[in-house]
Amino acid sequence: MDTGVRARDTRKPADEAAGRGRAGAWLARSRWRMLLAGALLTVLAVPVALGAESRMTSSQFVAHTEAATVDRMLDEEFRAGDPHMVVLARAAGGVDAAGTRTAVRSLTTALRHRPGVTQVRSYWDSGHPRGLRSKDGRTGLLLVRLRGGDEDRAARAGEILSLVSDARWGPLRLSVTGEAAVQAALKEQMQHDLVRAELIALPGALVLLILAFGSVVAALLPLGVGVLTILGALSALSGLAAVVDVSVFSLNLVTAVGLGLAIDYSLFITTRFREQLAHGDSVPTAVATAVATAGRTVWFSALTVAFAFAAPLVFPSMRSLAYAGILVTLLAAVVATTVLPAVLALLGSRVTRLDPLRRWHRTRPLTAHEGGFWYRLARAVMRKPVPVALAVVALLTLLAAPFLHARFGLDDDRALPAGHAVHAAGERQRTEFAAAGSAPVTVVLKGFDPSASAPRKALADYARRVSALPTVRSVTTVGGAYAHGRLVDPAGRGADAPYRARAGTWLEVATTAGPYTRPGTRLVQRLRALPAPVAPLVGGAAAELVDTEDELLARMPWALAVIGVTTFALLFLFTGGLLIPIKAIVLNLLSLTATFGSLVYVFQEGHLRWLVGDFNPSGYIDVGMPILIFFVAFGLSMDYEVFLLSRIAEEYAVTGDNGLAVARGLQRTGRLITAAAALFAAVLIALATSGVSSLKTLGVGLALAVVLDATLVRALLVPALMRLLGRANWWSPAPLRRFAGRLSHGDRTHDAGGLSGGEADPRRH
Template identity: 50%
Template structure:
C-alpha cells in the first residue's frame, strides 16, 4: 500500500480530519448566514443586459427619448373595442386615457393614435389602437411602474379591453416566470436526481452528500450576489444558472471524492488516512477542475453586456464555493461518519459492482485502442453531421417570444404583429443631432428612400418613397424637427432580424448625411449586438483556450494532451450548436423538449453563454480522466496501460456524473422561458455527448494514436513542469 502523500493538500486534509466537528459547525453557521443574506436576492435581480448600451443604436434611442419623447416604449398598451377606434365614445375614452397617462409622475412620454394620428398605431381593421408609454427610472423601477399602472387599468371600467406588452412588461413577466420555473424545476427534477444519486452512490447516506456541497455552493454564491446586485445589474437568470450549475458540479465533486475515499478504504487504510488521500488526489482534481470551469466562465467577462457578465459572476462564485465545500466540508463529513457513510446500502449496490464496471470500461478502452481509426471515425462523422445545421444559424434579440405563448405580454405582442403594421412599428430610426429641415436633408432622405427594401421614409418635410416625395408634410411630420435636431423613420418591407434588414442598416450608415447620423431601431440594435458579440469572441476564446492549455500542461506535463482536449471539446460543442439550430431555430422536435415559440433565429448571446458553461463542464470530466491516466503513466510509463486503467477507473463515474448533471440541467429545460429551455437542452446534450462519445471513444483513440507523445514536452518546458507542475505532493 502506497504511503500517505505529503504536501499542502495533505496538510489541509489532516487539519480537516483533526478539527472535523469544528469544521462542520462553522460550515453550518456559514450556510445559515448565507441563507439569510440571500433570502431577498430575487427581488434585486433584473432582466435585460442583452444589448451594448454604448452602441450607436442605443445612443440614437437616448437622443430620440430626450429630445422628442420618442423611441422604444417601455409599455405598449393594446386597446381593443367592439367598434372602430374613431367612434366618438371610444375616441373620447382613448384621448382621456392618453392624457391621464401623460400626466402621471411615473411616465416620461405617452403617444397614442388619438393624440398623434399616426396610422401605424391603429390596427388594420380599425378596432384596436396602441398607446406607447415611456416610463421613468431604472429598469427595476420601470417594471414596478408597469405593474402598478396595469393594476389600476384592470380596476377601471373602460369601453375597450387592455392588453400590455413592451420591454418593461416583458421583463416583469420573465422575472415572475423565472421564479415559477425554479420552483417547478425543483419539484420535477429533485426526485429524479435523488433516484439517480441512489443508483450511482448505492447508499442513502452517501447519496445525500452532494446536497450538502450543493447547498453551500448555491447559498454562498447567492449571498455574494445579493450585495453585488446593489452595485451593478445582475440578471434574473443568474439564480437559475447558479442553482443548476452549483448542484451539477456538487454531484461531480462529491462523486469523485467519495469514490476515491471508498477505494482507499478497500486498500486497507483507516478512515482518517483515506480522507487525507482522497483530499490529496481527488481533491486536487476537484480544485483543478474548478479552476478550469471558472476560467471558462471568465470568457464572459470581456463582454459589455450585464446579462453575460452577471452570469459569469454567478458561475465563478458557485464553482468556487462548490470546490471549497468539496475539499473542506465533505472530507469533514467523511471523517465524522467513517465507513458509516455507506450505510443503508441498496440491494443493487453489490460489492462487485465497481469491479464489473471497471472491467467493462477497460475492455472498451482496449477495443477502441486496437482499432482507433475504425472506432473514432464514425463518432467524428456523427458529430460533424450534428454540427451541420449550425452553418445555417440566424441570430436575433430576446423579446416577448421568450415567454410562453399564453403569457399576457406574448399574447399582446402577437396581436400587435398580426393586426398592426409591424414593419412601421419596427422601423429604423435615424437621429440627426443638430440637423435642420433644409435641402441637404431633403436629398439625404431621398437617397435613403431609394434603397432596396425601404418602403418609405417619414421626415419633417413629408413622406418619401422610391427616391421622391410621396406625401406632403403633415403636422406629425413637422414634429420630427426641433431645436435639438431631426428624426426620421425608415420603414422596411423585411423582418427586422433578417439579413436584408441588417444590410439596410449598413447602407444607411454608409450614406453621407447633412450632419453625422445615429441609426437605431431593432435591426440596428441587432447589428450592434452582433458586432459586439462577434468582435469580443476572439478575446473570450483566447481567455478560455490559453488558460485551459496552460493549466492542462501544468497538470499533465505534455503539450499534445491540452491540444487534444481543446480540439475535441470544440468538436463536441459545435455538434451541440447544430442541434440548437435544428430544434430551437427551425422548430423541429418540439414534442421532445416541450412547447416554445420557434422564432427562426437564436438569441445572439446564448451560444456564447452555452459555450463557456459547456466547455467548463467538459473540462471537468477531462481533468478527472487525465488525473487517473497521468497517475498510472507516472507509475509505470506504459501509455496504453495508463489509458485503459484510467478509463476503467473513471468511466463509470464520468458517465454516471454526466447523467446526473444532465438531469440537473433538465431543470433549466423544463422552463417555460425559451432562453432557459434552450440553455438547459444545450448543456444537457453537451454533457452527455462529451461523456459518452468523446471521453469513452475519441479520447482513448487519440491517445493510442499519439502514444508516448501525449506526455512529451520540449526540454525547457519539461524542466519548467518539474519545477511548477501540479502534483500530489
C-alpha cells in the same frame, strides 16, 4: 498496443498520502469548528441570497452599444422614440365608434397620469391610422413611453399591466405587449420557472445520487454542498449588484452550474473517501488522502472551469454572467474541499448507511483494472481506433451541419409561453396590423440644428436618400415625411413627436423588414454607411442586433485566446504532455459545434418540439445564447477531461504503457464520469421545463453538450486518438517537461482524482 518502458505496477500506501495531506488532516481534526463556521455563514447568507433578485436587471445581457446610446438619447433629450409598451384596445363596435372614443380618452388620461409615463400616442390622437389601426378596424394601438432604465421601466410596466386589466374601460378589451412589458413578464416567468426547476431537479438528483452511491446518507452530501454553494454565490452576486449591473439570468446560471459542479466535486471526493475506508484506512487518514488527491484534482478542474467563465469578461454585455460563473465555480470547490471533508470526518463509516437498493447492488471495487466494462470498451476502441474515430467525427459533423445556416436575434415576446398574455398580444400585433413583423429604425444626428436654411436643405436631401433605400417605407423628420425619394407630407409629425431638441435632431425610418432578418440588419449597415450631414447614430431593434453581433465577433478572438491559453497551460501542467491539451481543446470544439447544430435544428427550425417541451419557434436563436453555452459547456467538458486525464497520466507514470494507461484510466473514471454527467444533465434538463425559450435553450444545450462529451468524446474519441498518438501524447521538450513534472507530480501518490506517481516517471528513462 503500443508499449513504452514499463515500471513496476506498484503504489505507495495511502497512509503516505495522508502523511502529506496536511490540509485534510487539519480538517479531520477541526471538523466541528469547520461545520460551525459553515452553519454560521449559511445563516448569514440566506437573507442576502433571498434578496438578490430584487437588485438585478431584467435584461439577459446588459447593453453598451450605439443602439443603446440612441435609445437613451431619445428618452432623455427628445422624450420620444420607440414605445416601451404597446396597449392593444379592441372594441366590438370598431375603433371609430363614439363609445370606443370615450373609453379611450378615459384610458389615455389614466395612463398619462401614471408615475413614470412620459408620452402616450394612439390612433385616436392623430385621427389617421399610421399603422395604429388593425386590418379589421376593431383594434387600435396606444404607444406608451416610460421614464428610467430597464429595471424602472419593467417595474412601471407591471403596474400598468394591472391598470389595463381593470374592467372599468367600457367596451374596450385591453392587452399589452412591448419591450418593457416583455422584460417584466420574462423576469416574473424566470422566477417562477427557477423555483419549478429546483423542485424538479433536487428530487431527481437525489434519486440518481442514491443509485450512484448506494447510500441515502452519501447521496445527501452533494445536495448539501450544492445548497451552500448556491447560497454563497447568490449572496456574493447580491453585493456585486450594488456596484455593477447584474443580469437576473445569472440566478439561473448559478443554480444550474452550482448544483452540477457541487455534485461533480462531491461525487469524486466522497467516492475517494469511501475507497480509502474500503482499503482499511482510518477515518482521519481517508479524509486526508481524499483531500490531498481528489481534492487537488477538484481544484485543477475548478480553475479550468473558472478560466472558461473568465473568457466572457471580454464582452461588456456578458460580464455579469462571467462573474456568476466564476463565483459559483470557486465556491463549489471551496465548499467541496472544506465543509464536505469535515462532514465525512464526522460521519466516518456511517456514510454508507441507508442503502434502499442494497439487495440489487453487487460489491465490485471501483478501482478494478481489468475485466470491467470501461476497460473492455477502451480495449475494443483501441483495437480499431481509425474506424471508431472516423465514425464518431462523422456523426458529430452531421449534428453540427445545421449550424451553417443559423440565424440570430434577440428575445422578444416570443420567448414567453404561447399562452402568456404578453406573448398573445405580441402575436396579435404582428398579425392584425399592417406593419406586422417590422420595427422602425431611428437615426440621431447629434448636434445638428436644422433650423437654418442650409442645414434644413441638407436634412431634406439626407431624408430623401434614406427613403430611397431598399425596404424603407417612409422617413419622418422635423421637416416632413418622405417616401421613395420624395416629400409626401410637408407637415411631418412634429406636433406630436418632437424631432428636434438642443441635442440635435432625429429621423424615424419605417421599414418593411423585420428587425431580426437579413434585410433588417442590412438596412442598418446601409444607414451607417450613407453620407449624412453629421455622423449618424442608428438605433432600434435591428441596430441592437447588429451592434451585439459586431461586439461578439470583434471580441471573440480575445475570448478564445483566453480560454485556449489558460486551458492549454493548466492541462499541460497537469499532465506534462503537449499534445494532450491540444487534443482536448479540439475535441471540445467539435462536440460543442455538434451541440450548436442540434440547437438550430430544434429551436430555430422547430423540430422535435414534443421532445424538449413545447415552445414558440421564432426562426432564430438568441444571439448571446451560443456564446454563453460555449463557455459554460467548455468548462464543464474540461471538468470531466481533468478527472479522466488524471487517472490516465497516473497509470502511464507507473506503467509506461500508453494503451494500458488509457484502458485502466477509463475503467477507474468511466463510472464516475458517467454518473456525474447523468446527474448534471438531469439538473440542466430541469431548466428545459421553463416556459422561457432562452432558458429552455440553455438547459437543453448544456445537457446535450454534457451527454455528448461523456459518451462519444470521453468514452470513444479520447481512447481512439490517444491510441493513435501513442507515446507522442506525453512528449514535451526537456525544460518544459521538468517544469511540468515538478507541478504535476509533486505529490508522489496517485488516485482517481490526483496525479502523481509512486515510481519514477518512465518518460525520464
